[in-house]
Amino acid sequence: MDLKQDNVKNLDACIKCSACTALCPVAAVNPLFPGPKSVGPDAERFRLEGIEMDIKCLNYCSNCKTxxxxxxxxxxxTSMILGARERAKQSKHSDGKTLQHRFRDLVLGRAEYLGRLGTIWPSMTNTVLSISLMRVLMEQILGLSRHAPLPSYHTKFKPQGSFVQSDKQVVYFPGCFAKYNDAQTAQAVVKVLEHNGYQVIVPNFHCCGVPLQANGYFSRGRENAKKNLALMEPYLKAGLPVITSCTSCGLALKEEYPELAAAGxxxxxxxxxxxxEFLWELHERGELREDFQSVPVSLGYHAPCHLKTQGIGTPSVRLLRLIPGVQIQDLDAGCCGLSGSYGFKEEKYDIAMQIGKPLYQSVQQGVAEGRFQTMTTECGGCQVQIQHGSGVKTEHPVWYLIRAYDL
Amino acid sequence: MWDGIVIGGGLSGLIAGIRASEKGKRMLVISEGVGSLTYSSGVMDFGDVERLKEEKNHPYALMGETVVRAGMEYFQRLFPDYQGAWQNSQQVLTPLGSPREADLVPTGLNAGVLQKAKEIVLIAPEGMKDFFPEVIKAKLERVYSKAKIEIYPVAVEAFDIWRNSGKLITGMDYAKYWRSDQGAVNLKNILGKLTEEMACSSSGATSGEKQGEKSAIIFPGLAACFSNVLKGVLEEVPLPIVEMTAFPPSASGQFLYEALKQKFKALGGELLVGTGVKKVEFQGKRCHTVIVKSKGKDVTFSAQSFILATGGIFGGGIQVGPKDANESVMGLPLYVPAQWTNSEFLGEQPYAKMGVEVDPELRPLAAGNQEPLFDNVRIVGRLLAHWDPWLDHCGGGVSLASGWLAGEIL
Structure with missing residues (x-):
């Protein structure tokens, strides 16, 4: 298989400088995780010879891609580590998980089903989830940390309002967080695109597959991806852009979907x-509506790990700086620790909190010193975790465009 | 449209980005990885400027002494934690304990005080990777022959599980630990206890001040630079504490990288790390666009000016094959010596001088031509031709001076 050849090439490219391990947020706080160099390229040499390492080690990787x-x-x-995890899962060796954790990961991987369930009667779900006894039970039965900031559920996102009919069309992929936990933000994204003259098409997408993959359900993740691709294919063929407002969905669509053997x-x-990224391109082409009202606000910005990995820089910071009154600074204080559902897990909650500590401190310090008032970041998981860790309100950057456009 | 795009996020690239941003330019730095500062000791060498500025084609000769001085002064203005003065070198310890000369040194690394010491205590953090206390002790005994050298093991409870599970603890892990709230408190206790023990053991010792004149502590795996908390802790200790440079990954190099990034971002600069430039587009004698390999597709960035800070052979700016060498981003012509290597391993290696030849404004030249190839492209740092950082000890100097100059004239 070609894949093997690639791995060999990658292995030779690693010069063992240890920069990855030195900067790995998990290795820094978790003594049981030897670090990306050890479980990645180092162990890969042995894996190619059929010698597997302790699989528990692989499961500590949070997939942040730092x-x-x-x-x-x-x-x-990270691809090497995830590949090894998948092979380990397929092999007859135990994946080192207890039955409880296996069941928990089955649940956490299914953000979509959880979302559908949670949004049947959101206020009820939220009430139940806020009962501390319930959380204790969930910890004992499901292995979900009782302290973890589980996001609340809201009425499911359904694109509504006057559909703009336009020959300028885009497809919007809201992702599970916006769809089930934060429909207002999804609606805000649609409004901003419509305000710029785009008709926004939102097919009934499934979960992008990242939570499934992160919880060890690789082939189910790919099945989801294929279903989504089938929904997108006619639009893709017609040349329509697909817009994401969640950086992990975005990364999956950009990095993993192209590797599937499926139409589209x-x-x-x-x-x-x-x-x-899309709005910035409009700006560069002179096509963005820039009739901004002044929004007097000073913001701290956190770049989600899966945005950094996309290799597009921080377009939201650039764009918000076009709005009169907006002050924004990129804190650059590392990973928030949550990494999707990693920090929700009972055995990983403390690790996640330690990973995010420099960020929470930087946020609290910035607010205390009056350098900014509130936080903004694209990723829903980061928003929840930063609020949990620092107590400072954290919203998606699209909300400042809504204010600037007065929508 | 950006005012300037810097390709390469190491020392010279970030200095160029910071200087230009400070002058109000909108700057983007594009960097393939985290740059090579994590590999570096974090100290800056300038070398013998008087001699090097007379050497034909050397970057110092091209830029002139004023620019080299400006680079040094600018860096110290940005980071007052770095100490040093023009052509007045200091001593720092190598990871194996030999003293060596350096020009700009982060707080704590200056080892000058060891020369007068009668008693040197070498802290041995337990289980620290790439740290060889016995080797260092032997070296120190030879260099500081008047001093008594003692190894003082320090075990940190927080690393117990690391040691028990066989996980390596690098100097960087220790350095990060001391910078944490818990670590700083622990450091204060350890140093308090140690100085007390030293005061008791030194025969007839009376005051702490006297003790401070003849005793010193060497503390590997500690980097107080840029940390006010740690500097505060160390100030309270009556004895001088000397840090050591480290093998990669090096905490001093990493903390400098963090400080440079913070400065650049605070000035409004944007940093794109993790992807390289795939292609560059030119029109006549001007570069106008770079195409970046982002995930899924290529992304283009346009700018008025470009700074190439991609490094040399090690940094990836120059790609070497069995017979040829190429500049990896723009395909610029390179100076390549006829004979590349020398059989004497630690002697002069001609390949070290490979690089792009430039005019005094750092614009690239074609071989034998004094007319710049491009008007809005500048070359900085290791990619410049005709210098050898290992023989001339001027790596920091060339990077700071050329980075500052490129940012200044952007």
Whole structure:
């Protein structure tokens, strides 16, 4: 298989400088995780010879991809680790998980089903989830940390209002968080695109597949991806851009969907845009509506790990700086720790909180010193975790466009 | 449209980005990985400027002494934690304990005080990777022959599980630990206890001040630079504490990288890390666009000016094959010596001088031509031709001076 050849090439590219391990947020706080260099390229040499390492080690990787961004030699370290995890899962060896954790990961991987369930009667779900006895039970039965900031549920996002009919069309991929936990933000994204003259098409997408993959359900993740691609294919063929407002969905669409053997895979990477990446391109072409009202606000910005990995810089920071009155500074204080559902897990909650500590401190310090009032970041998981860790309100950057456009 | 795009996020690239941003330019730095500062000791060498500025084609000769001085002063203005003065070198310890000369040194690394010491205590953090206390002790005994050298093991409870599970603890892990709230408190206790023990053991010792004149502590895996908390802790200790430079990954290099990034971002600069430039587009004698390999598709960025800070062979700016060498981003012509290597391993290696030849404004030149190839492209740092950082000890100096100059004239 070609894959093997690639791995060999990647292995040689690793010069063992340890920069990845030195900057790995998990290795820094978890003594049981030897670090990306050890479980990635180092162990890969043995894996190629059929010698597997303790699989528990692989499960500590939070899939934040900091190692890949860090590597001066371009080695795809996280991909190696995820690949090893998948092979370990397929092999007869135990994946080192207890039955409880296996069941928990089955649940957490299904953000979509949880969302559908949670949004049947959102206020009821939220009430139940806020009962501390319930959380204790969930910890004992499901292995979900009782302290974890589980996001609340709201009425499911349904694109509504006057559909703008236009020959300028985009497809919007809201992702589970916006769809089930934060429909107002999804609606805000639609409003901003419509305000710029776009008709926004929102097919009934499934979960992008990242939570499934992160919880060890690789083939189910790919099945979801294929279903989504089938929904997108006619639009992709017609040349429509696909817009994401969640950076992890965006990364999956750009990095993993193109590798699938499915119709539409050849277009998806080329045609996927992060919302602000798309808006910035409009700005560069002189097509963005820039009749902004002044929004007097000073913001701290956190770049989600899966935005950094996309290699597009921080377009939301650039764009918000066009709005009169907006002051925004990129804190650059590392990973928030949550990494999707990693920090919700009972055995990983403390690790996640330790990972995010420098960020929470930087947020609290910035607010205390009056350098900014509130936080903004694209990723729903980061929003929840930063609020949990620092107590400072954190919203999606699209909300400042809504205010600037007075929508 | 950006005012300037810097390709390469190491020392010279970030200095160029910071200087230009400070002058109000909108700057983007594009960097393949985290740059090579994590590999570096974090100290800045300038070398013998008087001699090097007379050497034909050397970057110092091209830029002139005023620019080299400006680079040094600018860096110290940005980071007052770095100490040093023009052509007045200081001593720092290598990871194996030999003293070596350096020009700009982060707080704590200056080892000058060891020369007068009668008693040197070498802290040995337990289980620290790439740290060889016995080797260092032997070296120190030879260099500081008047001093008594003692190894003082320090075990940190927080790393117990690391040691028990066989996980390596790098100097960087220790350095990060001391910077944490808990670590700083622990450091204060350890140093308090140690100085007390030293005061008791030194025969007839009376005051702490006297003790301070003849005793010193060497503390590997500690980097107080840029940390006010740690500097505060160390100030309270009556004895001088000398840090050591480290093998990669090096905490001092990493903390400098963090400080440079913070400064650049605070000035409104944007940093794109993790992807390289795939292609560059030119029109006549001007570069106008770079195409970046982002995930899924290529992304283009346009700018008025470009700074190439991609490094040399090690940093990836120059790609070397069995017979040829190429500049990896713009395909610029390179100076390549006829003979590349020398059989004497630690002697002069001609390949070290490979690089792009430039005019005094750092614009790239074609071989034998004094007319710049491009008007809005500038070359900085290791990619410049005709210098050898290992023989001339001027790596920091060339990077700071050329980075500052490129940012200044952007």
């Amino acid at each position: 190692c890949e961004v860090t590597c001066p030699s371009g080695v795809r370290i 895979a050849e277009y998806i990477g080329q045609q996927t845009y992060d919302l602000f």
